[in-house]
Amino acid sequence: MTAPADKIAVERLTAIFGKTEVLRSVTTSIPAMSVTAIIGPSGCGKSTFLRCLNRMHELTPGARVEGSILLDGQDVQGRDVDPVHLRRRVGMVFQRPNPFPTMSVLDNVSSGLRLNGIKGDHQATVEQCLRQAALWDEVKDRLRAPAISLSGGQQQRLCIARALAVAPEVLLMDEPTSALDPIATAKVEDLIHELKARYTIVIVTHNMQQAARVSDQTAFLYMGELVEVGATEQIFTNPREPRTEDYVTGKFG
Amino acid sequence: MDALSASPHRPRNLGDRLWGAGLVALGGAVAVVAGVIVLALGRLTTPLVGRVHLLEFIKGQDWDPVASSFGALPFIYGTLVTSLLAIAVALPISVGLAIFMVEIAPGRLRPVVSFLIETLAAIPSVVYGLWGLFVLVPWLRESVEPALAGAFGFLPLFQGPQIGLGFLAAGLILAVMILPTIASVTIEVLKTVPVTLREAALVLGATRWEAIRLAVLPHARAGMLGATLLGLGRALGETMAVTMVIGNTPEIRTSLFATGYTLPAVIANEFAEATSGEHVAALAGLALVLFGLSILLNAVARLLVQAVKAATGSVG
Amino acid sequence: MKLLARRRAVNAAMTVVTGLAVVVALVPLALLLWLVVSKGAAGLSWTFFTHLPTPVGEPGGGVGNALLGTLYLVGLACLVGLPLGVGAGVFLAERGDGRFGSAIRFTAEVLSGVPSIVVGIVAYGLVVVPMRRFSALAGGVALGLLMVPTLARTTEELVRLVPGSLREASLALGVPQWKTSLRIVLRTALGGIVTAVLLAIARAAGETAPLLFTALNNQYWNFAPDQPTASLTVQIYNYAISPYADWHQKAWTAALVLLLLVGALNLTARFLTRSGLPREQR
Numbered sequence: 001m002t003a004p005a006d007k008i009a010v011e012r013l014t015a016i017f018g019k020t021e022v023l024r025s026v027t028t029s030i031p032a033m034s035v036t037a038i039i040g041p042s043g044c045g046k047s048t049f050l051r052c053l054n055r056m057h058e059l060t061p062g063a064r065v066e067g068s069i070l071l072d073g074q075d076v077q078g079r080d081v082d083p084v085h086l087r088r089r090v091g092m093v094f095q096r097p098n099p100f101p102t103m104s105v106l107d108n109v110s111s112g113l114r115l116n117g118i119k120g121d122h123q124a125t126v127e128q129c130l131r132q133a134a135l136w137d138e139v140k141d142r143l144r145a146p147a148i149s150l151s152g153g154q155q156q157r158l159c160i161a162r163a164l165a166v167a168p169e170v171l172l173m174d175e176p177t178s179a180l181d182p183i184a185t186a187k188v189e190d191l192i193h194e195l196k197a198r199y200t201i202v203i204v205t206h207n208m209q210q211a212a213r214v215s216d217q218t219a220f221l222y223m224g225e226l227v228e229v230g231a232t233e234q235i236f237t238n239p240r241e242p243r244t245e246d247y248v249t250g251k252f253g
Numbered sequence: 254m255d256a257l258s259a260s261p262h263r264p265r266n267l268g269d270r271l272w273g274a275g276l277v278a279l280g281g282a283v284a285v286v287a288g289v290i291v292l293a294l295g296r297l298t299t300p301l302v303g304r305v306h307l308l309e310f311i312k313g314q315d316w317d318p319v320a321s322s323f324g325a326l327p328f329i330y331g332t333l334v335t336s337l338l339a340i341a342v343a344l345p346i347s348v349g350l351a352i353f354m355v356e357i358a359p360g361r362l363r364p365v366v367s368f369l370i371e372t373l374a375a376i377p378s379v380v381y382g383l384w385g386l387f388v389l390v391p392w393l394r395e396s397v398e399p400a401l402a403g404a405f406g407f408l409p410l411f412q413g414p415q416i417g418l419g420f421l422a423a424g425l426i427l428a429v430m431i432l433p434t435i436a437s438v439t440i441e442v443l444k445t446v447p448v449t450l451r452e453a454a455l456v457l458g459a460t461r462w463e464a465i466r467l468a469v470l471p472h473a474r475a476g477m478l479g480a481t482l483l484g485l486g487r488a489l490g491e492t493m494a495v496t497m498v499i500g501n502t503p504e505i506r507t508s509l510f511a512t513g514y515t516l517p518a519v520i521a522n523e524f525a526e527a528t529s530g531e532h533v534a535a536l537a538g539l540a541l542v543l544f545g546l547s548i549l550l551n552a553v554a555r556l557l558v559q560a561v562k563a564a565t566g567s568v569g
Numbered sequence: 570m571k572l573l574a575r576r577r578a579v580n581a582a583m584t585v586v587t588g589l590a591v592v593v594a595l596v597p598l599a600l601l602l603w604l605v606v607s608k609g610a611a612g613l614s615w616t617f618f619t620h621l622p623t624p625v626g627e628p629g630g631g632v633g634n635a636l637l638g639t640l641y642l643v644g645l646a647c648l649v650g651l652p653l654g655v656g657a658g659v660f661l662a663e664r665g666d667g668r669f670g671s672a673i674r675f676t677a678e679v680l681s682g683v684p685s686i687v688v689g690i691v692a693y694g695l696v697v698v699p700m701r702r703f704s705a706l707a708g709g710v711a712l713g714l715l716m717v718p719t720l721a722r723t724t725e726e727l728v729r730l731v732p733g734s735l736r737e738a739s740l741a742l743g744v745p746q747w748k749t750s751l752r753i754v755l756r757t758a759l760g761g762i763v764t765a766v767l768l769a770i771a772r773a774a775g776e777t778a779p780l781l782f783t784a785l786n787n788q789y790w791n792f793a794p795d796q797p798t799a800s801l802t803v804q805i806y807n808y809a810i811s812p813y814a815d816w817h818q819k820a821w822t823a824a825l826v827l828l829l830l831v832g833a834l835n836l837t838a839r840f841l842t843r844s845g846l847p848r849e850q851r
Contacts, residue, residue: 056741061666084266088743098734102756112742115752159738166742272747276664279656280673286653286717287676290683293694349590357584358591366591373598375835377775379802380824383809384601387817429597436594460580483682490684492778493806517686517778524690525703525782540690544683551682555675 007032007170007200008053013067015048015057022048025067026226028219030170035192035201037215037232039208041252044221046204050172053202054090055083071170088116091168095175097155099147099162106143108158112166125165132198133161134191153184160191164199171195173203177210189214208248212236220244294544297537300530310538316503318523323535325542327503331420331513332543335495336488338424338509343432344481350432351439356465367440374433382497385426390417390498393425398510413508418500421509426498427488435484438558442476443469445562479557486550490543492517516543602828609825612818618826622788622804625813632823634790635804638705639774639830641792642784642800645709646773647766650716654769655762657717658724663750665725674725681718688715689779697783705791705798708784712773720769727761727842728754764838771834775827777802801827 008030015023023045030036038046051057052065055076069076076086099108107114109129110122126143130136135157139150147158156176163171173192177185192201192214205211211218212232219229220241228235228244239245246252301310305323313324350370354363394417405411446469454464470477500512501522516539527533616631623630661674692711697703731754739749755762777800785797786807801823808820 054741056737059740082266084743084745086743087741092737092741094734094737094741096734098732098738100735100738100753100757102759111739112744115739115742115744115748162738162742266745266747268745268747272750273664276656276660277669279653280660280665280670282653283657283673283677283680283717283721286714287680289695290680290688290691290714293691294687297690297694297698346590346594349587350594353587353591357587366595369595369598372832372835373594375771375775375831376598376601377777377802377827377831379775379777379805379809380601380605380828383805383820383824384604386809388600388604432594460576462580462583463576465583486682490682490686492684492686493802497806497809517684520686520690521778521781524693525785537690537694540687544687547682547684547687548679551679552675554682555678 005032006030007072008202009070009073010053011068011070013049013052013065013069015045015052016064016066017060018062022224023052023221024224026221028226028229030200030202031217032200033196033198034216035196035203035214036217036219037211038202038204038219038221039206039211039247040221041247042206045224046206046221047174049221050092050174050202050204053170053172054087054092056087056092058083088112088166089168090170090172091163091166092172093156093160093163093174093176096179097152097159099150099155099158101146101148103147104144105139105147105150105158108147109161109165112162116166122165126161129161129164130158132164132195133157134187134194135161151184153180153187156180156184156188157191160188160195164195168199170200170202173201175204175206178206185210208236208250220247222247290544294537294541298534298541301534301538304531305535310535311542314505316519318527318529318532318535321529321531323531323538325516325539327505328514328516328519328539329542330505331423331499332489332515332517334420334509334513335423335427335499335515336485338420339427339431339488340481340485342425342428343435343484346428347432347435347439347480347484348477350436351443352465352469354436354440355443356461356469367437370433370436373429374437378430378491378493379497381426381430382494385422385494385498389426390422393417393422397421402510409507410509413506413510415510416500416512418498419508419510419512420499420506422498423495423513423515424509426494427491430491430494431484431487434487435480438480438483439473439477442473442480442558442561445476446472473561475557476561479554479561482550482554482557486547486554489550490517490547492521496521516540605821605824605828608818608821610822612822613825617822621790622819625811625816628815630819632799632801632804632819632826634787635799635801635823636826638784638787638791638799639801639827641705641798642708642712642780643770643773645705645794646712646716647770649710649713650720650769650773651766653713654717654720655724655766657721658762658765659728659750659755661721661725662728663754674722677718677721681722683718684778685711685715685776686778686781689781689783692779692783700795702795703783703785703797704795705784706794708780708798708800709794711779711783712776715776715779716769716773719772720765723765723768724762727765728758730761731757760841764841767834767838767841771831771838774834775802775831777806781806801830 006029010026010028013023013026014021038049040046048057053069057063057065100111103111106126109126113122127136135154138154150158177188195201215232218232218235220227222243228239228241236248239248310323311325314326315322315324316327354366394415398415401411450468450472451464454468495515496518499515499518501514501518502512503514520536520539524536527536616629618631618636619633620631621634661670664670665674689711692707696707696710735753735757736749739753780800780803784800786803787797787799791798805820805823808816
């Protein structure tokens with residue numbers, strides 16, 4: 001794959017809950033093997049944007065989507081696209097760590113494979129994913145322990161490992177560190193750096209420093225509209241839009 | 254159907270479609286159960302249709318299966334009297350208990366009391382009947398009824414022979430049995446009263462009781478009415494304990510000391526031995542009356558409780 | 570400030586009054602439990618659990634057939650009631666937010682208030698009339714139908730305790746909805762569902778009225794679903810309303826056995842709820 005090709009192209013994406021438009025005609029693209037951060041004040045539609053990319057948005061009753069989202073040129077909203085397949089290609093990590101409480105550390109990581117009916121010994125995959133999630137050394141001696149016995153930061157990295165195990169191409173992260181302490185946050189941010197060599201990452205964050213630290217490209221959403229998108233450095237040092245400047249300099253939000 | 258169309262993208266996956274349809278079918282089973290109850294009762298009652306007029310059936314005072322005379326009024330009367338007596342006794346105690354639990358009790362006491370109330374609700378009806386028959390009835394006969402007759406004997410309610418069995422015994426045992434229902438629903442309702450209301454009254458210098466009386470209770474009134482109706486519904490249908498202590502005579506008497514009969518009690522006593530089709534049909538008719546009453550009470554009660562919860566917006 | 574003093578006095582008095590209400594409510598419980606235990610224990614013996622009832626005046630004998638009958642009837646009831654009740658509860662929790670769901674929920678709530686004796690008559694019409702005889706099956710159907718509404722509501726409540734984030738996590742892994750429901754949501758709620766089932770069984774085991782003209786009674790052991798069957802509750806009733814003192818004694822002992830059975834089920838259910846349910850992680 002040639003390096004900075006667009007993995008995802010979003011065109012005039014409008015997302016609706018009942019009668020409210022949460023996103024209005026958003027057009028942008030997400031380059032492959034890079035980190036794209038979505039920033040903006042609470043309620044601006046950041047999470048909704050993310051959840052449109054793997055069609056989790058449509059699970060909410062009353063939710064609708066207009067416009068198109070192309071993944072490798074194919075419309076993910078297409079009639080012939082099974083959202084279940086799509087979600088294996090586009091993985092997701094949530095705000096709060098949500099390991100399956102009835103499963104061990106090991107079973108959590110392999111859960112995506114097992115639940116998708118992939119039989120066999122997943123030990124090797126589990127180890128590889130836990131290593132990628134920088135968690136292996138901490139849990140290798142207690143793979144059989146219940147997942148909820150881990151600390152919050154470990155649980156979140158476990159959830160990342162779980163998402164990696166189904167071998168996605170894109171990884172969506174919805175404020176993945178908002179429930180973590182600073183040390184755990186730093187570990188997850190380091191991890192994001194490592195992961196972008198293999199995955200296309202889209203991360204929603206309300207923390208601008210985090211966006212500046214981890215991302216290559218940043219998009220600023222405000223009240224459902226995409227105000228500006230560009231290289232992270234440019235957005236934070238030399239924004240074109242006054243609203244972006246106000247936001248990144250902390251004048252509102 | 255609604256539930257499926259809630260998401261615009263119907264699941265494409267065959268498993269998801271089957272699962273969705275299966276779930277809806279399982280939910281529909283509840284509606285089927287309701288339908289089956291109505292149909293079965295209706296079919297058992299049909300031999301009576303055309304022979305006995307509905308109004309005669311409900312207003313008739315004479316119940317004599319051998320003579321094919323079927324009047325349900327003594328049972329309806331007995332059911333209402335015992336249930337209302339039960340409410341009269343259980344309501345104040347339940348409300349007092351609920352107020353104590355929600356507003357006053359120290360935190361450590363609450364789980365203990367609520368465990369005991371749950372235990373009260375879990376005891377089988379026949380055990381209450383056993384206790385009523387061998388403990389409550391003799392106590393009423395020897396202590397309570399003579400005392401009541403001595404103090405209030407001028408009222409027709411407390412006249413006549415004091416034998417223990419009868420409306421009073423049935424009403425009291427029902428009171429014990431419905432108390433957990435009324436108390437637990439009232440507790441639920443009181444919990445939905447916003448803390449701010451209470452605080453507003455306290456800030457104005459009200460004592461705790463004044464805050465309860467002026468701010469909490471008015472807010473919870475509709476819900477408490479719902480709780481009462483639920484309790485009433487339970488009392489109407491309670492069978493075994495009442496059958497064992499009411500004396501089982503199909504007569505309408507004013508005195509609470511007198512024996513009587515209730516709808517469920519007569520069904521319990523006569524159904525297994527009813528030989529004529531008419532008798533079975535008449536008893537099924539009584540069951541239909543009971544069914545109608547309990548459906549009505551429960552529907553109104555649930556709507557009231559739901560409305561209270563929705564109004565405060567703090568469900569659960 | 571005489572007024573203030575009076576207001577304080579009223580406040581104190583009402584505190585005492587409401588506290589008294591608690592005491593008054595719990596006195597019958599204490600009396601009843603103490604009586605059942607003290608009177609019932611006198612007749613407790615191994616033969617009481619294993620032997621058939623004896624005629625009046627003949628010492629010994631037990632309620633073995635009735636105890637077994639209750640278990641048998643409850644077992645049959647589970648065959649009818651568990652799939653319908655748990656299934657409806659899962660429906661309400663998973664797809665119950667629409668109008669159809671609300672209607673079903675309301676129906677279940679209203680049905681849970683239908684007197685058990687009415688359900689007994691329904692089972693009579695459904696089973697006894699076509700089979701032309703009283704039977705264990707009829708009793709099982711009565712108890713099973715009785716389980717459905719309450720079981721549906723309790724199951725719903727306990728399945729809804731499973732945090733939505735777990736469902737999302739599974740769906741985001743590309744797991745189909747049905748598998749997510751079965752393997753993640755219901756698996757996590759399993760402890761809760763078992764609790765709901767135990768409570769329903771305890772309630773069914775204590776029912777008498779719907780058995781009077783469905784399962785009827787039986788002086789002997791019975792395992793045939795198409796034959797009348799004894800039950801602990803009906804046996805207690807028959808002993809209690811008889812005029813014989815030794816049968817009264819048996820009624821108390823049988824009541825003790827029934828309370829122990831129901832109590833054990835309730836306590837197990839409570840223990841499971843306390844230990845089993847995962848909470849939303851914070």
